[in-house]
Amino acid sequence: MNPNRELTVNLNINQANIKTEVLAGATTFLTMAYIMFVHPGILSATGMDKDALIAVTCIAAAIGTILVGLLTNTPIAMAPGMGLNSYFAYSIVLGENVSWQTALGIVFLSGLIFYVLTVVGIRKKLVEAIPRSLIYAISVGIGLFITFMGLVNIGIIVDNEMTLVSAGALSGPVLIGLAGLLVMVVMQKLRIKGSLIAGILFATVLGLIFNYVKAPSELISFDIDLSPIAFQLDIRAALKGSLFGAIFAMMFIDMFDSIGTIIACGYKAGLADEQGRIRKLDRLLGIDAIATMIGALLGTSTTTAYIESAAGIEQGGRTGLTSIVTGLLFLSGLIFIPIIGMVPGFATGPALVMVGMFMIRDVVKIDFLKLDEAFPAFVIIVMIALSYSISTGLAFGFISFTVLKLVSLKFRDIKPAMWVITVLSVLFFVV
Numbered sequence: 107m108n109p110n111r112e113l114t115v116n117l118n119i120n121q122a123n124i125k126t127e128v129l130a131g132a133t134t135f136l137t138m139a140y141i142m143f144v145h146p147g148i149l150s151a152t153g154m155d156k157d158a159l160i161a162v163t164c165i166a167a168a169i170g171t172i173l174v175g176l177l178t179n180t181p182i183a184m185a186p187g188m189g190l191n192s193y194f195a196y197s198i199v200l201g202e203n204v205s206w207q208t209a210l211g212i213v214f215l216s217g218l219i220f221y222v223l224t225v226v227g228i229r230k231k232l233v234e235a236i237p238r239s240l241i242y243a244i245s246v247g248i249g250l251f252i253t254f255m256g257l258v259n260i261g262i263i264v265d266n267e268m269t270l271v272s273a274g275a276l277s278g279p280v281l282i283g284l285a286g287l288l289v290m291v292v293m294q295k296l297r298i299k300g301s302l303i304a305g306i307l308f309a310t311v312l313g314l315i316f317n318y319v320k321a322p323s324e325l326i327s328f329d330i331d332l333s334p335i336a337f338q339l340d341i342r343a344a345l346k347g348s349l350f351g352a353i354f355a356m357m358f359i360d361m362f363d364s365i366g367t368i369i370a371c372g373y374k375a376g377l378a379d380e381q382g383r384i385r386k387l388d389r390l391l392g393i394d395a396i397a398t399m400i401g402a403l404l405g406t407s408t409t410t411a412y413i414e415s416a417a418g419i420e421q422g423g424r425t426g427l428t429s430i431v432t433g434l435l436f437l438s439g440l441i442f443i444p445i446i447g448m449v450p451g452f453a454t455g456p457a458l459v460m461v462g463m464f465m466i467r468d469v470v471k472i473d474f475l476k477l478d479e480a481f482p483a484f485v486i487i488v489m490i491a492l493s494y495s496i497s498t499g500l501a502f503g504f505i506s507f508t509v510l511k512l513v514s515l516k517f518r519d520i521k522p523a524m525w526v527i528t529v530l531s532v533l534f535f536v537v
Contacts, residue, residue: 127181130423131431134183136300138414140457141167141185142439143306143449147259148191149407152199152206155334160443162332162406167436170397170409175429177393178386181419182371183432184397187410188461189248190359192255193496194407198352201495206335210402211344216357217398217408223361224391235523239476240503241362242468243483247490247499248359249465254491256458259451260284279452282312287456294460299417302457309453318452322444330440335405351501351534359496360408364394367411374419413464478514482507501531 146159163186170184198209257263260283266272274280286309293301313319344353368391371377372384379385390411397409418428439446469487474480482503490499508528511519 124427126422127425127427128431130181130418130421131428132435133299133421134181134412134415134418134423134428134432135435136303137417138167138183138185138412139300139435139439140302140306140454140461141188142436142446143303144188144454144457145186145191145406146446147449147451147454148195148255149206152195152209154206154405157443157447158332158334158336158405160446161330161440162335162401162404164436164439165332166397166401166404166406166409168433169400170393170433171429171436172433173393173397174390175426175433178389179426180372180377180386180390181375181423181425181428182368182390182415183412183418183429184394184409185412185436186401186406187360187363187408187412188458189252189363189465189496190356190408190410192248192251193356193359196255197495202352204349204352205340205343207338207340208343208349209407210339210405211341212349212352212356213406213408214339214341214399214402215344216353216360217395217402219353220357220361220398221392221395223357224388224395231523235521235527236362237479237507239472239479239483240486240507241366242471243486243503244359244362244490244500245366245465245468246472247487248496249462249468250487250491251462251494251496252458252465253462256455256460256462259455259458260287261452261455278316279313279318279450282309282316282318283452283455285309285312286453287459290456290460299421302460305456305460306449306453309456310449313450313453319448319450322448324444326441327444328441330443332404337403338405339402354530354534355496355500356408358500360394360398360410361391364391364411367413367415370413371411371415371419374416375424478510478516478519479507481510501534504528504531 142160142163145163146156149159150156167183167185174180174182174184194209194213198204198212199206254263261274261277261280262283263271264274286305289308290301290305293304310319314321368387369384372387377385394410401407401409418432472480472483485506486499486503488499489502490496493499504527508520508524511517
């Protein structure tokens with residue numbers, strides 16, 4: 107069926123109107139527009155060109171989200187994922203001393219594997235093998251990791267030789283960052299859309315007023331140059347055996363992050379069938395994988411579905427028109443690269459803290475009374491945050507889950523695919 111025709115048909119079925127869908131798309135954009143500021147700031151720590159990153163972030167978000175709208179007719183947005191970008195920058199590139207070109211190769215391969223798993227149906231078996239408690243723990247662990255990075259960017263947490271970390275001095279930038287965080291919290295409490303972007307802009311303006319931020323020479327620019335990072339990925343280097351664990355971790359995290367987001371948003375958008383299954387889940391996951399590969403070619407980390415899509419859905423978004431509007435708004439951000447590029451770390455740090463808080467909410471879904479599943483979940487949460495490595499946290503958690511089930515003689519709780527995942531986790535440490 108022609109995607110555009112499908113969009114028109116479903117608009118009529120849902121009795122939606124163009125105004126509602128457009129407003130819903132704008133709402134989704136406002137709630138996730140912070141990634142135009144935050145994502146380039148994280149990846150630029152690897153030495154990648156920040157202006158090019160801003161442009162690629164806008165383009166990658168637009169491509170993924172518009173594809174969702176045209177090919178699935180659902181109101182779900184996609185963009186370079188938070189958490190995955192931290193893994194790319196701080197674990198792979200800076201932590202393991204891998205070049206960002208090779209890291210982009212890792213992203214491409216993870217997307218390719220994700221796509222193949224989706225097409226042949228293995229993805230479904232892997233999903234069914236992982237207990238929900240561990241899936242929730244992944245979100246919580248990444249949330250803590252992102253929160254820590256946000257606090258570092260603000261300057262609240264600093265390095266300390268004696269205690270590893272400690273509280274930083276309340277300098278001007280720190281106080282401005284806290285003011286931006288307060289704006290976000292208050293707006294979120296009052297349910298005012300766009301709280302993260304508003305807080306970022308507020309802190310940036312204060313930084314300009316008190317001379318902590320340098321104003322750009324121009325406000326808009328049509329000089330868009332992707333060449334510093336586009337098509338620079340090194341797939342051959344990424345195929346080294348020592349990087350297999352990183353490819354697996356990148357693919358695995360993206361897969362479960364996307365599945366959780368799509369299921370959560372799908373229920374709110376009325377996409378579930380009579381059996382509670384989300385319609386077009388495989389197609390959405392396929393687009394996720396394709397968008398990830400396209401993003402890697404352009405020069406950015408893994409693209410994934412965004413839970414902020416729920417904001418647009420709450421505003422009445424029910425069809426792909428919502429996604430198309432969101433994608434077009436991201437494209438408009440390309441001409442504002444000079445403004446976006448001047449935003450400092452102490453302004454984007456609060457957004458990371460808020461995103462971390464949103465992700466930690468899943469902790470209430472973990473049954474801590476069931477020790478053989480609660481402990482592995484706890485291990486994942488703690489080790490992701492304290493080991494400064496998402497893949498390490500996952501490997502520890504999966505191995506501990508299998509070991510505890512074995513000593514408890516609960517062999518039936520370990521599904522065949524979980525054995526595969528556990529072996530891969532062991533290999534991750536061995537390699």
